[in-house]
Structure formats: C-alpha cells, structure tokens
Amino acid sequence: MKKGLILCILIFITGCNNKINQVETIMEQNLNSNICINYPITNISKLDILIEKTVSNIHKDFKKNTSSTLNNKSELNIDYSYYEINNYTMITLTSYINDTINTKNFIETFLYDSNQNKLLDINDVIDTSNTKYFSFDENYFYLYNNINNEIETKKYEISDLNLKIDISNNEIKKIENKTETKTKILDPNGKFIALTFDDGPSIYTNKIIELLKEYDINATFFILGNKVEIYKDILKKSIEYGNELGNHSYNHKWLIKLDDESIKEQVNKTQEVIKNTLGYTPTLFRPTYGSLNEKVKKDTNLKIVLWNVDTLDWKYKNVNSIVERATKKLKDGNIILMHETYKRSYEALKKIIPIIKEKGFTFVTISELEEINKLRAYEK
Ligand code: ZN
DSSP, X not given: OHHHHHHHHHHHHHHHHOOOOEEEEEEEEOSSEEEEEEEEEOSOHHHHHHHHHHHHXXXXXXXXXXXXXXXXXXXXXXXXXXXXXXXXXXEEEEEEEEOSSOEEEEEEEEEEETTTTEEEOHHHHOSSOSOSEEEEOSSEEEEEEEETTEEEEEEEEGGGSOOSSOOOOOOOOOOXXXXXXXXXXXXXXXXXXXXXXXXXXXXXXXXXXXXXXXXXXXXXXXXXXXXXXXTHHHHHHHHHTTOEEEEOOSSOOOGGGSOHHHHHHHHHHHHHHHHHHHSOOOOEEOOGGGOOOHHHHHHOOSEEOOOSEEOOTTTOOOHHHHHHHHHXXXXXXXXXXXXXXXXXXXXXXXXXXXXXXXXXXXXXXHHHHHHHHHHHHHHO
C-alpha cells in the first residue's frame, strides 16, 4: 500500500516537470540559401543533447552540400512537434530541404520515459516493425519509412495495436476563454509609427512586451504557429497588454516555393493554433522572408503586411547600427521590421523607443495604423 502511494507521487512530480520551456531558433539568409531551424529545449538533458546533435548534423550537411548557383537558392527548414502523455515525452523532428531540383523530407522521433529516465526506441514500443521511425498522438500510431527523400507514412489506430507502453489519454482538454482586447482613441492628426516583430515568440518576448508596457505602447508580432503552445502564457499576456498578433506561417517555410495546398496549410494551421490556444483570431499575415507571389496572395485571405523600415537586426550584430537603421529616416506611417529572436534586438529596442518618442511619433499596432489611414482618407 505504502509503496504504491510513494510511486504515484513521484510520477506526478516528474510528469509536471517535462515541459518545453524554450524554442531555439536559427535563421540564416544569404545568396545561396534560406535557413530556418526551430527545435525545443525540454530540460531533459538526454533528450536535449540528442536533438541538438541531430539538428547540428543536418545543418552542417546542408551547408556542405549547398552549391552556389546564384539564381537557384536552396532552403533548409527544420521543425518539431511535441507530445507529452503519462510519463512519456516525444519530440518529432522533421527536416525539409528544397535545393530547387529536389525536395528532401526526413522525419525522426525521440521518445523519453521519465519513469526510467531513458530514451526509448521502436523496440521498446512495438514488437514487430521494419522501420525505426515512428510517432503517435492521442488516437493514432504512425510508422515512417524515409525512402528516396520522401516520407512514407502508415497510420494505425492505437487501440488496434499491442503496444509495450501505455499511451492512453485520460486527460480532458480545457477550453480556453476568449481574451478581450482594449480599444484606444487615436487622433489622425498625429504622426504614427508601427513596430513589428517577426519569427517569435521566443525567450525575449516577455522582456519586449514588458518594455513596451513601461512606455505604455503596443506593437504587432508576426508569430510562428509551431511556437504558440509553448509560449501561450506570454502570448496571452501580450494580448492583454494590447499588442497585436499576426500570422507568419506555421514553421517558416519559404512560401513562394510551395504549392497552393501547402501554403494554405501553413496559414490555416497557424490561425487554428492561435485561435484554439489563445482565443484570438489574427487578421494580418506577413509572408516568410518577405517573399510574395500571386500564389501566396491568393492562398491567404488575411491582410498581407510588409514593412518599409528594415532594421536588418538578423544580419547586423551591432546594437547601435540597428538603432540607427530604425530611427534615422522615419516618416509618418512607417512600419519598422525587427525580430524578437535576438537579444541584440531587445537591447536596440530599449534605445529605439525613446528616440522615436522624442521625434514626436505615437506608436500604434498595424490595425490601428490602418484605422488611422481610413480616417484620414475619409476626412479628405
Ligand atoms: Zn520571418
């Protein structure tokens, strides 16, 4: 009796600790390639070491094999999914390489058992299988074959299989409450600037929104769908503070290279996760790498928002040069592009806000800026 009770408490405690608390993002753009890598940090060292090593190997291989033909830019995209059930934490990494001749897809799953503090492979999960790649969710178990750069998927009902681990779900999903956003009164006779941040949320988001709050200003954040769940508390706070969220695709694939169906999936999956997790529906969309074509325009019914002041904070590591680019030639109605995935961007923002305020501009979100433009058009 006593033993059973102690065991239950231990499971409960370890179960609570296994959450992702951070997503690592690597973004690189140059003449030869667009690279976007997102992977989770779980604070389970066995899992984190393996994931980091796997990601780093794919990244290195891609760089080694990318040929430099200027008009044929290649793309590497690494994304993840996270699933936690009972004492198991599962991370699935998917990598996608588009070298303009071929697309290569690869999938690999890492499964950790917190009761045994060990990583499990396919043999720990199911008896007979001719592949080592698998994953599962609430209802289905998947087996993958990575053949000829494509992923062949076989799907089974969990209840039909004789699995060696217990992945049955007893939890009831909570329904999130809708968050009310506040409205402000804006005088169209002023001078306005919209700050926008791409590629988040990240470990710097909280600092950024707290800084904005100190100045009682708001910004627009074009976020990635695959990071919403992990940073949902910070995102909820951001919405409460009056910031605007826009859609920046699910995992930052280079959209102009995708077919219609995949573009729609990138946009709609992000809309869904934001709506289901935060009770918020974005109305704005910013295409990845700022690349637009007719397909992308047609496949999203959200308002497309680009920018006209580029801080190039992803490229320049010097805080002052970011500040200079953001503040030098500002005009009424400008939209400033920054990224919330770099510490230097946050450091620059601390200097940027007071300089812009000093110049007499009022900070607004993109939707507020549109509202002002409408009012002005009406008054003319
Ligand atoms: Zn981006």
